[in-house]
Amino acid sequence: MTTEWSLQEAELPPLHPLEASRAAFGRRADRPGPDIPVTAASREAVRIHLENVLPALRSLESQADRLAAWGAELARRLLGGQRLLAAGNGGSAAEAQHLTAELVGRFDGERVPFSAISLHAESSAVTAIANDYGYAELFARQVRAHGRSGDILLLLSTSGKSPNLLRAAEAAARLNVTTWALTGPGPNPLASCCDDAVAIDAVPANAQEGHLIALHAICRSFEAEVARKGRAGQGQEADRG
Ligand SMILES: O=C(CO)[C@@H](O)[C@H](O)[C@H](O)[C@H](O)COP(=O)(O)O
Helix, strand or coil, X not given: CCHHHHHHHHHCCCCCHHHHHHHHHCCCCCCCCCCCCCCHHHHHHHHHHHHCHHHHHHHHHCCHHHHHHHHHHHHHHHXXXXXXXXXXXXXXXXXXXXXXXXXXXXXXXXXXXCCEEEHHHCHHHHHHHHHHHCHHHHHHHHHHXXXXXXXXXXXXXXXXCCHHHHHHHHHHHHCCCEEEEEECCCCCHHHHHCCEEEECCCCHHHHHHHHHHHHHHHHHHHHHHHHHHHXXXXXXXXXXX
8 A cells, every 4th residue: 555545545534334334345234135126026036045055955965975085086086197077058067167177276275286177168169069960969079089098077967967968978988987977856867877976955056056065075075185195195205215
C-alpha cells in the first residue's frame, strides 16, 4: 500500500457495523438473502436440494474404504509410469477434469506432476471423432489411442447409461486398461461393466456433487500413498549410505 493511499483511507469516516458488513459481503447483513423477491417454490426447491446432499454424503461414507483403495492404487500406478484417463459428459466432464488437474498440477502440497488426461477436453479430437465416427465413439477411440496396459480409465456418469462411456469401458477392457466408474445410484450398466465402481445413492445432481467429494477423497489417499512411498524410498537411500 502506498503512503498516499493509506492517507486517503485514514480520512474516510468509520463505517457503521451494518454498512461495513454490506461492503464486505455485498448485501445487507440484517437480511437472510439478496434484495430480490423469493417465491415459496424457489425456497422449497433450494431446501430440498440441500436436504438431498446428506444422502450423497452418507452413501460416500459407506464406500470410504473403496475410495481410499482407489487413491492408493492410483498412486502406485502413476508412480510406476502408468497414466490416468478420465471422461464424462456435461457436469461429469467438469468433475473428471477437476481430478486430472489435481494430478497434473497439484492438490494440497508440492510434489511431482503425474500423467492424467481428460478425454473430453481434447477439443479438436472430440469434434473430429464426433463428426466422423459419431458421439458414441468419442471416448472409445481416444482410449484406443492413449490407453496402455496397466493404465486406469475413470468414467463419471450420473445415470451410468451414457453410450460413449459404455463403449470406452469396452475398449479399455480389450487393452487391459483398468476401468473404474463413479456413478449415480446403482445398479446401472456402467457400474456393472467396469472393474470397480462407486455408485452414489442420491438424486442425480446431488450424486454429481458427491463425485467431487469422492475425487478429493481419492486425492487425499493418493497423496498419502505418494508421501509414504517417498519416505520409504528415502529410507532405502539412507540404508545404502
Ligand atoms: O451437469 C449436468 C446435470 O447436473 C448435466 O450437464 C449432465 O452432466 C449431462 O446432461 C450429461 O449428459 C448426463 O450424462 P450422464 O451423467 O447421465 O452420463
